[in-house]
Amino acid sequence: xxxxxxxxxxxxxxxxxxxxxxxxxxxxxxxxxxxxxxxxxxxxxxxxxxxxxxxxxxxxxxxxxxxxxxxxxxxxxxxxxxxxxxxxxxxxxxxxxxxxxxxxxxxxxxxxxxxxxxxxxxxxxxxxxxxxxxxxxxxxxxxxxxxxxxxxxxxxxxxxxxxxxxxxxxxxxxxxxxxxxxxxxxxxxxxxxxxxxxxxxxxxxxxxxxxxxxxxxxxxxxxxxxxxxxxxxxxxxxxxxxxxxxxxxxxxxxxxxxxxxxxxxxxxxxxxxxxxxxxxxxxxxxxxxxxxxxxxxxxxxxxxxxxxxxxxxxxxxxxxxxxxxxxxxxxxxxxxxxxxxxxxxxxxxxxxxxxxxxxxxxxxxxxxxxxxxxxxxxxxxxxxx
Amino acid sequence: xxxxxxxxxxxxxxxxxxxxxxxxxxxxxxxxxxxxxxxxxxxxxxxxxxxxxxxxxxxxxxxxxxxxxxxxxxxxxxxxxxxxxxxxxxxxxxxxxxxxxxxxxxxxxxxxxxxxxxxxxxxxxxxxxxxxxxxxxxxxxxxxxxxxxxxxxxxxxxxxxxxxxxxxxxxxxxxxxxxxxxxxxxxxxxxxxxxxxxxxxxxxxxxxxxxxxxxxxxxxxxxxxxxxxxxxxxxxxxxxxxxxxxxxxxxxxxxxxxxxxxxxxxxxxxxxxxxxxxxxxxxxxxxxxxxxxxxxxxxxxxxxxxxxxxxxxxxxxxxxxxxxxxxxxxxxxxxxxxxxxxxxxxxxxxxxxxxxxxxxxxxxxxxxxxxxxxxxxxxxxxxxx
Numbered sequence: 001x002x003x004x005x006x007x008x009x010x011x012x013x014x015x016x017x018x019x020x021x022x023x024x025x026x027x028x029x030x031x032x033x034x035x036x037x038x039x040x041x042x043x044x045x046x047x048x049x050x051x052x053x054x055x056x057x058x059x060x061x062x063x064x065x066x067x068x069x070x071x072x073x074x075x076x077x078x079x080x081x082x083x084x085x086x087x088x089x090x091x092x093x094x095x096x097x098x099x100x101x102x103x104x105x106x107x108x109x110x111x112x113x114x115x116x117x118x119x120x121x122x123x124x125x126x127x128x129x130x131x132x133x134x135x136x137x138x139x140x141x142x143x144x145x146x147x148x149x150x151x152x153x154x155x156x157x158x159x160x161x162x163x164x165x166x167x168x169x170x171x172x173x174x175x176x177x178x179x180x181x182x183x184x185x186x187x188x189x190x191x192x193x194x195x196x197x198x199x200x201x202x203x204x205x206x207x208x209x210x211x212x213x214x215x216x217x218x219x220x221x222x223x224x225x226x227x228x229x230x231x232x233x234x235x236x237x238x239x240x241x242x243x244x245x246x247x248x249x250x251x252x253x254x255x256x257x258x259x260x261x262x263x264x265x266x267x268x269x270x271x272x273x274x275x276x277x278x279x280x281x282x283x284x285x286x287x288x289x290x291x292x293x294x295x296x297x298x299x300x301x302x303x304x305x306x307x308x309x310x311x312x313x314x315x316x317x318x319x320x321x322x323x324x325x326x327x328x329x330x331x332x333x334x335x336x337x338x339x340x341x342x343x344x345x346x347x348x349x350x351x352x353x354x355x356x357x358x359x360x361x362x363x364x365x366x367x368x369x370x371x372x373x374x375x376x377x378x379x380x381x382x383x384x385x
Numbered sequence: 386x387x388x389x390x391x392x393x394x395x396x397x398x399x400x401x402x403x404x405x406x407x408x409x410x411x412x413x414x415x416x417x418x419x420x421x422x423x424x425x426x427x428x429x430x431x432x433x434x435x436x437x438x439x440x441x442x443x444x445x446x447x448x449x450x451x452x453x454x455x456x457x458x459x460x461x462x463x464x465x466x467x468x469x470x471x472x473x474x475x476x477x478x479x480x481x482x483x484x485x486x487x488x489x490x491x492x493x494x495x496x497x498x499x500x501x502x503x504x505x506x507x508x509x510x511x512x513x514x515x516x517x518x519x520x521x522x523x524x525x526x527x528x529x530x531x532x533x534x535x536x537x538x539x540x541x542x543x544x545x546x547x548x549x550x551x552x553x554x555x556x557x558x559x560x561x562x563x564x565x566x567x568x569x570x571x572x573x574x575x576x577x578x579x580x581x582x583x584x585x586x587x588x589x590x591x592x593x594x595x596x597x598x599x600x601x602x603x604x605x606x607x608x609x610x611x612x613x614x615x616x617x618x619x620x621x622x623x624x625x626x627x628x629x630x631x632x633x634x635x636x637x638x639x640x641x642x643x644x645x646x647x648x649x650x651x652x653x654x655x656x657x658x659x660x661x662x663x664x665x666x667x668x669x670x671x672x673x674x675x676x677x678x679x680x681x682x683x684x685x686x687x688x689x690x691x692x693x694x695x696x697x698x699x700x701x702x703x704x705x706x707x708x709x710x711x712x713x714x715x716x717x718x719x720x721x722x723x724x725x726x727x728x729x730x731x732x733x734x735x736x737x738x739x740x741x742x743x744x745x746x747x748x749x750x751x752x753x754x755x756x757x758x759x760x761x762x763x764x765x766x767x768x769x770x
Binding site for chain 2: 295
């Protein structure tokens with residue numbers, strides 16, 4: 001692989017100095033990767049004005065696909081929303097999947113994960129399920145959205161609306177951005193474009209005044225919680241201020257369950273933040289003692305039960321895995337995906353393969369070694385420091 | 386304060402090289418402190434063979450008081466105890482107070498906290514409540530024990546057996562060590578000495594074969610849990626291997642309550658470790674679903690309720706404090722204690738003072754600024770990153 005490219009041109013495109021660019025290389029903030037014949041640089045962290053997940057394609061014009069910015073969280077609805085927004089607030093549902101940016105570069109559709117890798121699995125699915133003429137006409141746009149459903153290798157979570165003949169998987173656009181400067185289209189324009197091009201997209205639940213938003217959103221959150229869904233993203237109609245997110249009790253507990261099943265692999269911050277959210281929600285929603293007790297019971301069970309389940313599993317001699325059922329259209333797609341997993345340094349175990357016509361249905365286990373090893377050690381008498 | 390002392394002599398007494406001693410000074414592992422006219426060096430961390438909390442008195446003979454070693458924890462009773470011990474296991478109750486070493490240096494009784502500071506409050510109380518002739522005869526011993534009861538500035542936890550006419554505070558010896566080399570007396574010898582000198586001490590609950598210990602201890606733990614007590618420390622009769630500890634569900638939940646009341650001050654490790662203990666206990670005790678649910682409810686409530694209580698308190702404009710009621714025998718004792726708190730960089734607030742005869746009853750609040758400030762910020766609309 002030839003590794004020469006003009007640092008000067010890249011720095012100019014990214015609007016940083018050559019010195020800073022070199023620094024980013026030295027600190028290993030930038031890594032080089034390729035997908036098919038497309039080589040690209042990838043920012044593994046936020047650096048200067050450049051978002052984590054930003055990609056510079058090493059073609060002649062050095063096309064850029066900027067990283068999707070972090071969405072901050074409101075711990076309280078009031079006064080956070082009132083303080084943050086200008087006037088009106090658009091309420092959209094937050095879907096529980098994985099963030100994807102779709103762009104077209106040199107006639108090739110690419111689907112990038114949050115961290116900036118071109119995911120061959122997702123790229124295939126996006127091309128299969130979406131008609132992407134929009135990117136012929138608006139080559140400088142990227143379609144940002146959530147890939148949801150049970151049959152994906154990142155966040156397997158069932159959605160009714162993701163169901164099709166073959167699998168539970170779908171892509172919903174929630175943002176269209178200029179891929180070189182990360183500017184979002186106003187929400188109206190995004191909705192119009194999605195409708196014109198017949199693209200699946202997230203629709204606003206409501207548009208409200210910022211002063212009343214907390215009341216409306218509280219009701220929406222309660223409803224979404226009852227439907228076992230994740231939460232909301234709040235946006236300025238013109239996308240002039242950054243969006244905010246707020247999630248349901250249901251998803252906080254789901255996250256806790258996951259965290260305590262993979263208890264030595266997921267970070268303490270992950271666990272702690274979910275619990276904190278529950279505290280502020282319980283306070284803000286002004287629960288009666290009975291409701292607060294129900295919330296506490298949910299939290300306690302979400303922590304204890306998955307943990308004991310994991311310990312019991314290891315005690316039986318098994319290892320802790322997270323299982324994904326994926327559908328591939330060919331052996332070649334499957335092997336491409338396995339190469340990608342290897343590149344991502346995921347340790348996976350193929351648990352089952354079913355072939356139907358040309359299609360493959362594969363059950364894959366992502367192995368959580370740290371959790372498996374540590375539980376085993378403690379069960380064998382290792383001391384806790 | 387004259388700061389000259391012979392590094393060579395100190396290094397020799399500590400059995401480390403001068404080079405290492407200098408390194409410890411440079412890395413600020415050693416700090417200098419004084420109590421009355423006694424100057425001493427203090428190890429703030431484990432360093433080489435020297436335990437955290439080790440003190441070198443800067444007198445002519447450079448007396449040493451070694452730090453009390455960390456007691457490791459069994460996450461499972463079986464097979465941990467069987468693997469760890471030689472033959473017999475002495476089961477003692479673990480009291481929930483603070484670890485103190487008492488030594489006599491140059492005719493002065495000193496009570497050192499775990500971290501190695503001479504605590505004026507504790508020194509006074511130890512001298513008041515104990516007859517310490519033993520240290521005249523055995524000048525090279527230190528009495529290691531737990532200071533327990535509601536009326537102390539570190540771990541205010543009520544014990545029936547700590548009650549006296551004036552306050553709820555008592556000292557129980559659980560170990561006698563040679564203070565210069567940290568060698569423990571065999572348990573029999575410790576018990577005999579304590580009885581001869583009429584010193585309050587922790588008595589063995591039972592002595593069992595290591596192969597059966599887990600069964601006996603499980604029953605003891607269930608009983609201690611019902612009595613709302615902390616747990617057990619397991620020891621080799623000759624103190625030839627390090628002790629182990631194991632705690633009750635009750636105290637795990639107590640710790641969680643504390644952690645989530647002071648939610649941004651106590652470390653995540655503190656919270657996480659308590660929860661992990663519950664997981665292994667629930668597994669090992671082979672609970673039925675009903676009992677496991679009760680445990681989960683206790684955990685959930687111990688997390689959510691104190692957290693909401695703290696948020697409600699801050700929402701009302703108050704700050705989060707931990708309150709201690711302390712008894713001082715004179716104004717001078719009180720002011721000495723305040724100086725010590727200042728030195729420890731504790732932020733305290735005097736909430737009330739009652740004077741009775743010569744005695745002072747003082748209500749002191751330890752202020753948790755980080756918790757107070759962060760909750761306030763989130764209530765005012767700060768975003769969660």
